[in-house]
Amino acid sequence: MSSSAYRTHHRYAEIAGRQIFYREAGSPEAPAIVLLHGTPASSHMYRNLIPALADHYHVIAPDYPGFGQSDRPTVDEFDYTFDALADHVDALLDHVGLTRYALYVQDYGAPVGWRLALRHPERVAAVVTQNGNAYVEGFVGDAMEPLFAYGRDRSQANADVLRGLISPEGLKWQYTHGVSDPTVVDPDSWTTAHAAVADTEDAIAIQLELFADYITNVELYPRVHEYFRTSRVPVLAVWGRNDEIFGPAGALAFTGDLPSAEVNLLDGGHFLLESQLDAVVTLMRPFLATHLR
Template sequence: MSVRIHHRYATVDGRRLFYREAGSPDAPAIVLLHGFPTSSYMFRNLIPQLAERYHVIAPDHLGFGHSDAPTVDEFTYTFDALTDLTEGLLQQLGLTRYAIYVQDYGAPIGWRLALRQPQAITAIVTQNGNGYDAGFVESFWTTVWDYQREQTPETEAAVRTALDVEGIKWQYLTGVSDESLVDPDTWVHDAAQLARPGNDAVQLQLFRDYATNAPLYPALHEYLRTSAVPVLAVWGGGDPIFGPDGARAFGKDAVDAEIHVLDGGHFLLETANDDVAELINAFLTRIA
C-alpha cells in the first residue's frame, strides 16, 4: 500500500510553519525534528517507512525549509523560541503523546519539549543528536565556540564557512564510505534555503544561542534516569560534528537504551535510510 504524504501549513503565534504529515491520526504519533542546515526534506524517504504504522509529523523549524523566515530584526532566534513554536504546533494538531526523532538542531528542541512536558514523550530516537558533552568533535566545534565567546570579523568568517555550498556538501559527504549514495540535490537544496536574503544572520544567531544547550544536559540526564523513557541512539559513525561517543553516552542514564553506530555520516538517512527505518520500527514495536 502506498503512503500519501501531506504537505501542510499552520499558523502558530503569527508565524506560518510548514510540516509534512502521513499515516493515520489514530495511530501512535512520532514527531521528526530536523537539524541544520536542512529541513523536513531530510525525512522524505523515512516518512513512508514509518507511516504505515505511525502518525508522522515532520515540521520545518522557523527560518528553515518552507516555514516563515523572518529576519533577526523581526524575530529573535533561540532554541527556546523554536521550541515554543514547535510546542504550539503540536498542541494545535492535538498531539498529547508522541515519540520524537531528533537530529542535530532537532535534539535541543526535543530535549526542551521533553523537559517541559515529560509525560508527553513516549520514546526518543536520537540520530546524531547530542545530549552530552561527549561526542562534540573539536575540529568542527572550536570555531563555533570561539564565535560564541567573541563576535569578531575573524570568528564570524570562520563559522560562515558552514553556510556556503561547499561547507554544506562537506557535512553530507564526510564520513560516508560511498559518496555516490548521497544525492547532490541535498546540499544544493539546503544551500539555496540558506542563501535567502537575511538567512545568514538567522543562522549566525542560532550558532551563538547553541551555547544555551549544554547547560540543559544535567536536567536531561536526570529526566532520562527518572522517567525511564526508552531511547534509541542510531548514529553515523563517521559524523565529523557529533562523533559516536555522543551515542554511547546515552547508555549512562537512559534506563532502556538501545545504541547502534552505523556506517555513515552526519546525515545518516542519506546512505542508511532503510537500516534506520528498520531499527526504529523494531524499537517502537518492542516498547509498545
C-alpha cells in the first residue's frame, strides 16, 4: 500500500437530507474499523489513531448529527436521541459500503455502537471499548446522576449543572483529569471539543437533549448483555483507570458476559488517547489481527 493510502480524507455524505462528516483512511479493500466518538468530542478525537491504523485497515470515523463538522439542525428541527444518532451512523456505513467491521467505541460511541450491534450482529467482527460503558457498575459514584436528574426534571437548575460539564472549565477537566502528566494533553483537544458541542446556545441545547435521553442507554443494557452472551463477540477493553465518569469496574464487568474479553486498565483518564495513544495501538494491533480479517 502506498503511503498516500495512510492519509486521512475528510468527506461528507448526504444522509436523510443532512450532511454527515466523516474521516476516512486506508484501503477500501482492507478490513474495516469504525471509530465512534464520545462527548464532549467529535471524530477529531481520533485524529492520531486513524493514521496509526490505516496501514492495515480501512478506517471510518463519523461525526454524529449536531457534532463537529456534521450538520447541526436545531432541537426544533431534529429529534436528538441516541436512536437517531445510530440511525445516521447506520445509514452512513451503508453509504460507504461496509458490511463487516470492528467497532471502536468511547463514551457516547458505546450506546451508538451497541445499537448498531443489536441491529446487525452479523456485521460486527469485534469491539474495542475505550471507556465505553455497558454496565451500571461503570458509573462512578454519583457522576451520572445530573444526567438522570435532568431526564426526570428538565428544570433550569438541573440544566445549569450540565452546562457546567460542557463549559470551558468542565471540558478541560474531562480531558485532563486522571492524567498523571496533564502537560501531554494538547489544549486544542478541549478547545476543539468546545467548538464541536458547546460554542452556541443551539449547540448546548442539543447536548441537553442527549443528556436527557441517556437513560435509554441504561434501559438498553440487558439487551446488550444478552447480545454479548449469545454472539460471543471478541472484546478488547482499553480503559483509563482514573476515569471518574466511567470507572474501571465498567471495564471489568465485560468479563461477566464475555469471559474471554481482554481487559487492560491503563494510567489515564476519560480521553485515554490524548495521553496513551501508543499503548492503545500496541494492544489493538494483535487483537485486530486475530479477530478482524
